[in-house]
Amino acid sequence: MNSILKDLLRKALDNGIVSSVMVPSKGPGNSFPWTLVSDVSALQRAEPVPPVMSVQGAKALASFTQSMPEGKLLAVMRPCEARAAVELSKLEQIDLDNIILLTMDCPGAVPLGEYGEDGITEPDINDPATLRPLCRQCTGFTSAGDLCLAMHGGLNAVLPLTASGQELLDSLGFKAEADISGWEEWANAQRGERQVTRVENMENLKEAYSGLQGLIEVFSGCISCRSCRTVCPICYCRLCFIDMKDRRSPASEHLERSRNGGAARLMSNTLLFHIGRMAHMSLSCVSCGMCEDACPSDIPIGRLISMVSADTTAVFNYSAGSNPEDPLPLNTFLPEELHEYED
Amino acid sequence: MPVQGARALSDLTITEPLNRPVAALLRPCEIRAFVENVKQTQGNLENIFIISCTCPGVIPASKLLREDREEILKNHSENIRNSCGACLEFVPGQQADMTVLVASDEPHKGTVIYLHTEKAVEIAEKLDSCTLETGKPPAELTSGILEARKKALKDLMRDIPAPGDGLQSLVSLFSACIGCRGCREACPLCSCILCDYETARTLHSPELVRTEAKRKGSIRVPAGTLQFQLGRLMHISPICTSCGQCSDVCPVDIPVADIFIRAANLVQESLDYAPGRDTDDTPPMATYVEKELPSITD
Numbered sequence: 328m329n330s331i332l333k334d335l336l337r338k339a340l341d342n343g344i345v346s347s348v349m350v351p352s353k354g355p356g357n358s359f360p361w362t363l364v365s366d367v368s369a370l371q372r373a374e375p376v377p378p379v380m381s382v383q384g385a386k387a388l389a390s391f392t393q394s395m396p397e398g399k400l401l402a403v404m405r406p407c408e409a410r411a412a413v414e415l416s417k418l419e420q421i422d423l424d425n426i427i428l429l430t431m432d433c434p435g436a437v438p439l440g441e442y443g444e445d446g447i448t449e450p451d452i453n454d455p456a457t458l459r460p461l462c463r464q465c466t467g468f469t470s471a472g473d474l475c476l477a478m479h480g481g482l483n484a485v486l487p488l489t490a491s492g493q494e495l496l497d498s499l500g501f502k503a504e505a506d507i508s509g510w511e512e513w514a515n516a517q518r519g520e521r522q523v524t525r526v527e528n529m530e531n532l533k534e535a536y537s538g539l540q541g542l543i544e545v546f547s548g549c550i551s552c553r554s555c556r557t558v559c560p561i562c563y564c565r566l567c568f569i570d571m572k573d574r575r576s577p578a579s580e581h582l583e584r585s586r587n588g589g590a591a592r593l594m595s596n597t598l599l600f601h602i603g604r605m606a607h608m609s610l611s612c613v614s615c616g617m618c619e620d621a622c623p624s625d626i627p628i629g630r631l632i633s634m635v636s637a638d639t640t641a642v643f644n645y646s647a648g649s650n651p652e653d654p655l656p657l658n659t660f661l662p663e664e665l666h667e668y669e670d
Numbered sequence: 671m672p673v674q675g676a677r678a679l680s681d682l683t684i685t686e687p688l689n690r691p692v693a694a695l696l697r698p699c700e701i702r703a704f705v706e707n708v709k710q711t712q713g714n715l716e717n718i719f720i721i722s723c724t725c726p727g728v729i730p731a732s733k734l735l736r737e738d739r740e741e742i743l744k745n746h747s748e749n750i751r752n753s754c755g756a757c758l759e760f761v762p763g764q765q766a767d768m769t770v771l772v773a774s775d776e777p778h779k780g781t782v783i784y785l786h787t788e789k790a791v792e793i794a795e796k797l798d799s800c801t802l803e804t805g806k807p808p809a810e811l812t813s814g815i816l817e818a819r820k821k822a823l824k825d826l827m828r829d830i831p832a833p834g835d836g837l838q839s840l841v842s843l844f845s846a847c848i849g850c851r852g853c854r855e856a857c858p859l860c861s862c863i864l865c866d867y868e869t870a871r872t873l874h875s876p877e878l879v880r881t882e883a884k885r886k887g888s889i890r891v892p893a894g895t896l897q898f899q900l901g902r903l904m905h906i907s908p909i910c911t912s913c914g915q916c917s918d919v920c921p922v923d924i925p926v927a928d929i930f931i932r933a934a935n936l937v938q939e940s941l942d943y944a945p946g947r948d949t950d951d952t953p954p955m956a957t958y959v960e961k962e963l964p965s966i967t968d
Contacts, residue, residue, distance in 0.1 A: 347880065347883055347884075352888070354845045354846075354890070355842040355845040356842055356845050356846060357846065358845035358846040360845065360890045360891075360895075361892070362891065363879065363888060363889055363890075363891045364883070364888040365884045365887055368887065369887045369888035372888075381848045381922075382848055382849055386892070387891045390874075390891050390892035390893065391874070391879035392876060393876055394876055440732070440921060548672070550672045550856065550919065551673060552855045552856050553851070553852070553855045554850035554851065554852040554919070557849065557851045557855075558849070558850045565864065565868055565869075566863070566868075570863055570864075572863065575681075575684060576685070577685045578685060578686050578688050578689070579686065582689075582690060593673075593681050594673055594677065595681070621848060621852070621921045622921070623731060623732065623852060623918070623921055625735050
């Protein structure tokens with residue numbers, strides 16, 4: 328583990344400034360489960376930046392923070408996980424009041440299916456072949472949450488991003504970094520490169536899968552395992568709209584469809600599910616790529632939703648997870664808006 | 671097997687029985703799973719004419735997606751799922767109306783169809799260019815495959831952790847689980863609209879999670895990975911038809927099906943229950959017998 332981060336976590340727990348730390352740890356085999364650590368000695372197994380993303384950090388955080396009655400929690404997570412946590416707090420699934428989010432310059436993650444002794448063992452930020460497709464085109468790879476561990480451009484320091492981040496550093500006696508220009512330069516250059524990849528990928532996707540026929544094609548391999556939904560930090564509903572009884576088609580309707588079209592696909596709600604999910608979560612999508620990682624059919628679903636999200640968030644001038652103060656677009660009523668979409 | 675056939679047939683018939691005859695092409699494990707669906711009021715057999723086959727097994731989806739497709743299809747029998755390799759019930763039971771001979775010890779010429787019902791005989795009258803037989807496919811046609819499968823099942827039962835191996839072996843087995851619940855969603859028998867492990871009754875409260883973290887020094891979050899797997903094992907093992915769909919869908923290659931097949935074999939033997947054999951067999955968990963299972967109660 329990075330020595331500065333180690334020092335910070337240890338001191339924060341030891342001095343009682345936080346009562347627990349949430350961080351990935353080394354588990355049995357090649358697993359990296361999230362752990363909620365209350366005892367300093369358990370930090371020995373911590374792996375703050377594991378090679379894979381096994382569970383999206385915001386999802387892990389939401390599993391026990393709908394209410395935060397006592398003591399502060401320090402959560403160490405990737406920038407996309409911190410952004411998802413911010414979205415989940417707006418959706419009232421996480422109470423961020425007593426939570427400090429610490430992120431880092433994220434190297435990206437190895438695809439779950441390719442990680443292992445015979446495969447890729449470490450993500451390399453400079454080698455896209457070692458990264459998940461969404462990580463390759465990620466422009467939000469640093470500077471999210473309250474604090475950020477900066478490890479590039481000649482820097483190795485935890486930088487405060489918010490007042491509560493600053494407060495933590497002050498209480499631990501961590502001094503402010505005087506010169507962060509080298510790191511900023513690195514981040515800007517990296518962001519620029521990623522942006523080019525991102526735009527290029529989106530253009531290619533749009534060309535390949537635009538229109539209804541394109542969507543039918545890309546989702547034809549879907550086996551309805553719903554893993555994309557389950558692993559998505561933003562899809563938090565306990566019972567999804569698609570699983571409700573009133574979504575079921577009567578047998579006669581299936582037969583009718585089959586007769587009209589010559590044949591009809593059973594599990595006929597595949598496309599409705601995916602389009603419905605995009606409509607529900609694309610405004611809060613943080614492009615973490617968890618859905619694509621979990622898909623057993625290798626559908627580029629993360630890249631697709633990220634592309635849709637770029638368009639839907641642009642309509643509302645919204646950036647998912649960036650600012651806790653920005654209200655959710657669909658929770659905001661403006662008497663005058665979106666005239667360009669009328670008629 | 672992209673979607674287990676029973677799931678598709680359940681999707682078709684869950685709200686009402688079919689009002690017109692429909693022929694369904696199903697593998698034997700799909701038939702058995704659908705029979706269990708019917709018992710749980712998740713489907714209806716009315717007006718369904720079942721065409722099945724002596725099943726050669728299926729290839730794991732990930733293999734077909736990520737490896738040399740042509741090469742794998744050429745060597746079909748060497749590339750089938752673990753669960754298919756250890757499947758003893760690859761010849762359809764009494765629910766099928768007709769069985770097409772696909773898997774057999776010796777290569778056979780042309781299409782050979784076994785007719786099991788009057789309806790099948792009636793339909794087959796219009797078929798030419800097929801060899802038609804009545805009754806079940808003779809056991810000797812597939813006895814070699816059966817022997818090989820029996821050996822594979824024995825190996826599977828030996829190699830997968832046993833209850834005596836303790837909690838730690840299960841923790842290790844499921845440590846890489848990402849909680850995607852794909853195994854549950856792909857399972858034709860996990861038909862609950864809201865899973866027990868998504869309910870407020872079963873989810874761990876924030877207070878409990880934090881208390882446990884304090885007590886133990888650290889805990890895994892989200893909590894309940896093993897609880898979910900063991901719970902599903904308990905709910906499904908009496909009726910599991912060993913189709914292997916759960917392993918196929920797992921993005922981190924946990925041998926879920928092997929674990930379920932092992933448990934299902936032991937549980938079904940002690941309950942003297944064969945899932946999918948007959949719609950009239952009552953599910954063991956829905957049956958009360960005053961005196962039973964003395965071997966377990968003492």
